[in-house]
Amino acid sequence: MGDSWIAREISLSPRIVFPNKILPYLLVAPQLAITLVFFYWPAGQALYQSMLRQDPFGLRTRFVWFANFRKVLADPAYLNSIHVTVVFSLATAIVAMGVALLLAVMVEKAVRGKGLYRTLLIWPYAVAPAIAGMLWLFLFNPSIGSLAYLLRSLGIAWDPLLNGTHAMILLVSAAAWKQISYNFLFFVAGLQAVPKTLIEAAAMDGAGETKRFWTIVFPLLAPTTFFLLVVNTVYALFDTFGIVHAVTGGGPGKTTETLVYKVYNDGFVNLILGDSAAQSVILMAIVIALTAIQFRYVERKVHYG
Amino acid sequence: MATVDLKDVKKVYPGGVEAVKGVSIAIPDRELCVLVGPSGCGKSTLLRMIAGLEAISAGIVAIDGKVVNAIGPTERDIAMVFQNYALYPHMKVYDNMAYGLRNRGTPKDEIDSRVRSTAKVLELSALLDRRPRELSGGQRQRVAMGRAIVRNPKVFLFDEPLSNLDAKLRGQMRVEIKNLQRTLGVTSVYVTHDQLEAMTLADILVVMNAGLVEQTGAPLDVYEKPASIFVASFIGAPPMNLLALTGSFSGPVLADGTAIGFAARETPAVTLGFRPEDADVTFNAEALAGALVLPATVEAVEPVGAESFLHCAAGGSRIVVRVSGRAAAKPGDQLRVVAKAEKLHWFDQAGKRVD
Ligand SMILES: Nc1ncnc2c1ncn2[C@@H]1O[C@H](COP(=O)(O)OP(=O)(O)OP(=O)(O)O)[C@@H](O)[C@H]1O
Ligand SMILES: [Mg+2]
Numbered sequence: 001m002g003d004s005w006i007a008r009e010i011s012l013s014p015r016i017v018f019p020n021k022i023l024p025y026l027l028v029a030p031q032l033a034i035t036l037v038f039f040y041w042p043a044g045q046a047l048y049q050s051m052l053r054q055d056p057f058g059l060r061t062r063f064v065w066f067a068n069f070r071k072v073l074a075d076p077a078y079l080n081s082i083h084v085t086v087v088f089s090l091a092t093a094i095v096a097m098g099v100a101l102l103l104a105v106m107v108e109k110a111v112r113g114k115g116l117y118r119t120l121l122i123w124p125y126a127v128a129p130a131i132a133g134m135l136w137l138f139l140f141n142p143s144i145g146s147l148a149y150l151l152r153s154l155g156i157a158w159d160p161l162l163n164g165t166h167a168m169i170l171l172v173s174a175a176a177w178k179q180i181s182y183n184f185l186f187f188v189a190g191l192q193a194v195p196k197t198l199i200e201a202a203a204m205d206g207a208g209e210t211k212r213f214w215t216i217v218f219p220l221l222a223p224t225t226f227f228l229l230v231v232n233t234v235y236a237l238f239d240t241f242g243i244v245h246a247v248t249g250g251g252p253g254k255t256t257e258t259l260v261y262k263v264y265n266d267g268f269v270n271l272i273l274g275d276s277a278a279q280s281v282i283l284m285a286i287v288i289a290l291t292a293i294q295f296r297y298v299e300r301k302v303h304y305g
Numbered sequence: 306m307a308t309v310d311l312k313d314v315k316k317v318y319p320g321g322v323e324a325v326k327g328v329s330i331a332i333p334d335r336e337l338c339v340l341v342g343p344s345g346c347g348k349s350t351l352l353r354m355i356a357g358l359e360a361i362s363a364g365i366v367a368i369d370g371k372v373v374n375a376i377g378p379t380e381r382d383i384a385m386v387f388q389n390y391a392l393y394p395h396m397k398v399y400d401n402m403a404y405g406l407r408n409r410g411t412p413k414d415e416i417d418s419r420v421r422s423t424a425k426v427l428e429l430s431a432l433l434d435r436r437p438r439e440l441s442g443g444q445r446q447r448v449a450m451g452r453a454i455v456r457n458p459k460v461f462l463f464d465e466p467l468s469n470l471d472a473k474l475r476g477q478m479r480v481e482i483k484n485l486q487r488t489l490g491v492t493s494v495y496v497t498h499d500q501l502e503a504m505t506l507a508d509i510l511v512v513m514n515a516g517l518v519e520q521t522g523a524p525l526d527v528y529e530k531p532a533s534i535f536v537a538s539f540i541g542a543p544p545m546n547l548l549a550l551t552g553s554f555s556g557p558v559l560a561d562g563t564a565i566g567f568a569a570r571e572t573p574a575v576t577l578g579f580r581p582e583d584a585d586v587t588f589n590a591e592a593l594a595g596a597l598v599l600p601a602t603v604e605a606v607e608p609v610g611a612e613s614f615l616h617c618a619a620g621g622s623r624i625v626v627r628v629s630g631r632a633a634a635k636p637g638d639q640l641r642v643v644a645k646a647e648k649l650h651w652f653d654q655a656g657k658r659v660d
Contacts, residue, residue, distance in 0.1 A: 197391040200358050203378040204385050205405035205456070215404070219395045 043284060049277035068278035077254060078262065078279070085237065085258045088172060092240070093232035096176035097225070100183030105213070108191050118188060125181035129239065133246030136174035160248070164255025167248045171256050174247055175240045183228050190224035191217065230294045238287065259283055307369040307459040307492050308334050309355065314364035316350050316516075324350040326516035327364070332509060335490040337483070339524075341503035342513035343539070348496040351513075352462050355494060357381045368459060384453035385462040388469065390445045392437040398424075398448050399433040405456040423455040426485075443474050450482070454489065461486070461493040467502065479505060500540050504528065512536045534656040537578050543614060545578045545650065546624035559620035565597055574651035574659050581627040583648035586615060586640045597649060599624075599642045603634045617642060 053064045072078050107117045124132070139147045142159050151158040160166040194217055202212045218225075241260050244250060250257035250265060257265065259279065267276025309332040316325040325347040332338045340348045353359040355366055357378035365372055373381055384405070393401050399420055406416045424430045427447045437445055446466065453461055466482070467475045483506055486493050497503055503510055504524045512519045512527065512535075519539075520532040531537035537545040550557040550565070552573060558564050565577065579597070586601070601619035613632035614625050619642055626642055634640060651659045 195389075195391070197387050197389060198393060200356075200378070201385070201387060201391040201452075202393070202404070203358070204356060204381075204383060205452070206379055206382075206408035207404070208379060211408065216393060222395075 046277045046280045046284070049273055050281045051274075052277075053274045064274070068274045069282075072275055072278045072282070077257075080254055081257050081259050081262045084168075084254070084256060085260075088168065088175070088240075088256070088258055089233050089236035091168075091172045092175045092179070092236040093229060095172060096179040096232055097183050097228055099176065100180045100228075101187050101221075103180070103184050104187035104191055107188065118184075121184050122181045124177060125185075127178065129178060129242035130246045132178045133174050133243040136170060136177070137247050140170050140173075162252055164252055167252055167256050171240075171244060171247050174243050175236060178243070179232055179235055183232065186224050186228055187221070190221045194220045226297065230290065230297075234287075234290055234294075237290075238283075308332060308367075309338075309460055309492055309494065310365070310367040310370075311351075311355070312365040312367070314351065314354060314366060315362045316347070316354060316359065317362045324516055325354070328513070328516075328518050329364075330509075330511055330518065330521060332492055332494065334492055336508040337486050337493045337495060337506055338509040338511060339495045339497060339503045339507035340511050340513055341497055341500060341539070342519075344498060346513045347516040348498070348513055349464055352385075352464055352494060352496050355460070356383055356385050356462055381460075382458050383460045383462060384456050384458040385464065386449045386453050386466040388465045390437075390449040390469075392445060392448055392452070394437050396436070397433065398429060398435055398437070398440070398451075401437070401448055402452050402455045405452065409456075419455050419457075423451050426454075427451045442469055443478070446470060446478060450485070454485065457489075458491065461491050463493065463495040465497055466495075467497075468499075475502075482506065500542060504540070510540075512539060514539075530658065531650065532658050534576060534578070534652045537650060537652070541580055543581050543625045543627075545580050546584070546622075546626075547652075548577045548620045548622055548624070550575050550577055559599075561621035563599065563620055573653065575654050576652040576656070578650040578652065579644040579648055581614065581625040584624075584626045584642050584644040586617075586626055586628060586634060586642055588640050595646045597642075597644045597646065599644075601640055601642045603636050603638045603640065605636055606632050606634065608632065 050068055051063055051065055052061050053068065054061050103121055107114060107121070110117055127135075137145075139145050140151075140158070140160060142148050142152075142161060148158050157163075158166060160170045198216055198220070199212055202216045207215060237258075238260055240258065241264065244256060244258055244261045245264075248256040250261050260283065263276050263279045263283065266272045266279065309330075311328055311330045314325060314328045315323070317323050328347075328351060330338065340351060342348055350359060354361050357373065357376060361374050366374055368381065368383075393404065396404065402420045402423065403416050406419065411419075420433075421430070424433055427450060429444070429447055429451055432440060432444060432448075437448065440448065446469075449466065463482070467478050470478060479502055482495075495502075495506055497506075507524045509521065510524045510527050511521050514535050520527055520536045522530075527536060528540055531540060531545070534547065538547065548559055550559060552558075557574070557577075559577075577597075599619040601617035601624070603615055603617050604623070605616040607614040607616065608631065612627055612629050614627055615632055615634055617624050617626060617640075624642065653659050
């Protein structure tokens with residue numbers, strides 16, 4: 001995601017002309033090599049694989065054109081996975097952004113210790129996804145988790161191991177928790193950019209605190225919010241494998257099997273390479289679409305002034 | 306319609322800066338009070354305390370006889386025009402003006418008619434669908450005014466509303482603000498550091514310095530009888546000529562030894578002042594009864610068109626004399642500056658006026 005900011009930085013600086021004709025190519029060569037070897041080559045492989053089908057013993061391979069795609073898209077398990085992914089991504093993005101915004105607003109209101117609060121709230125971002133997952137897993141483990149115990153003593157039959165909804169809630173909590181810090185940072189910056197006189201003008205115009213927030217501050221945060229929405233969606237879609245793997249492993253049943261997790265399951269666990277490759281190609285298309293949206297709208301930004 | 310009363314209002318910012326050190330002002334209903342003073346003297350702070358945007362450290366602010374110290378800006382029913390206008394950038398002009406009415410639950414059709422009639426008065430009708438960034442500075446200023454007017458509040462506050470406009474537009478808007486304020490009859494407090502704006506707009510002029518009020522009064526009274534050296538040099542352009550006096554047996558003399566010809570008042574004055582427009586120059590040598598006559602050397606001549614300013618060296622300091630039309634003198638001329646005795650101002654050791 002960071003790339004887009006850098007791209008803008010560069011496009012703002014004056015154009016540099018190299019006198020040497022070969023040097024520029026040499027300078028970009030490492031980047032090109034890395035992109036080719038680690039992106040285009042595997043992507044091409046995936047594309048090729050997605051059109052192959054192997055027999056169960058891996059002895060014969062046939063080229064089947066788009067048969068794998070047809071099979072995958074007609075598979076109820078895959079459609080279920082799409083549904084799971086949409087629910088999971090939206091819930092994660094909304095929870096992560098909502099909580100971050102709330103925290104950012106609260107910290108801005110703090111009279112003392114703003115810096116300390118900010119630092120502490122940014123820390124969770126440094127925790128690896130799998131560790132974050134384990135943390136939540138332990139906290140909510142039905143037999144040993146302290147929070148699970150608390151929930152049960154409140155009369156809630158907490159059981160993420162058997163109840164799909166509970167598992168999803170746990171997964172969303174873990175995934176959102178990881179992303180809150182990042183969103184928090186952007187919201188704090190966004191809030192600071194809202195001119196204080198606008199808030200004062202609104203106060204004198206008779207708007208109470210809540211009204212001021214929803215009619216003045218929140219609309220002015222729109223560029224930040226939109227940017228974060230894209231970033232969070234991409235995160236929930238593609239960066240949460242570790243959390244899913246650690247917390248639920250896609251279960252119970254297939255109630256938390258996201259698209260990315262299904263690629264792994266089908267390809268590396270069940271060894272149906274053709275299906276798995278077809279699914280990765282579909283995911284690739286989604287990434288490309290999201291990136292295009294990000295470049296087109298986020299870069300141009302929704303801004304006033 | 307309201308009176309605004311300040312009683313011994315003080316403001317100490319967290320960190321210990323004492324911005325306002327005890328100010329009392331009584332503004333009658335429908336009058337426009339101008340706070341004028343140099344940068345950092347606490348004008349904005351005082352205004353923001355009236356608005357409720359800044360907590361009052363000590364003293365009382367009352368609107369319509371009701372103490373509002375503990376009432377927030379939302380409930381005070383005051384409108385403010387900010388220096389940078391503070392228009393809501395994401396709202397159209399119409400919504401900027403309607404915002405305050407909506408917050409107070411005004412019926413939709415009443416909002417519409419009020420916004421449109423206000424827009425008409427301010428010649429904004431064609432701009433109602435634009436956003437603030439699509440307006441010129443002058444138009445933004447009008448929208449800010451409109452947003453204040455449309456609500457028909459008890460009090461208007463202005464914090465240097467014209468300082469971002471060019472000189473010509475500023476002159477126009479000054480007249481317009483005065484007219485609007487008169488017709489609407491809304492009690493107003495107007496902050497500026499431009500003494501011309503202050504003189505022309507004010508019903509009551511309050512000259513502030515370093516967190517304190519130096520003088521309060523009608524603009525011309527302040528101009529004619531400045532209460533202190535500070536006011537004398539702040540109000541009027543070019544400022545009043547001030548000459549240091551030292552006493553001698555025969556009467557007060559100027560720094561260069563020139564006797565000024567008549568006695569000081571009972572209280573010993575140490576500074577003598579007269580306005581550039583209250584003096585004249587003459588090449589004749591005869592003494593004039595009842596007038597201050599100073600031998601002077603012209604150092605520079607500034608023709609402004611209808612008048613000219615002669616910068617002269619006299620009595621050990623530099624003074625300015627206004628002559629109408631084209632000046633007959635040129636740099637290097639020796640002449641005499643004459644000021645009538647009743648146009649002289651006397652100030653004591655503490656800088657206070659003595660009469
Ligand atoms: N938020 C604040 N915290 C601490 N000190 C402040 C604050 N705001 C203003 N001051 C100080 O209070 C004093 C008065 O400030 P104020 O803004 O009222 O001046 P002003 O008369 O409006 O000046 P200007 O003409 O430059 O706007 C200044 O010394 C300023 O530094
Ligand atoms: Mg100010």
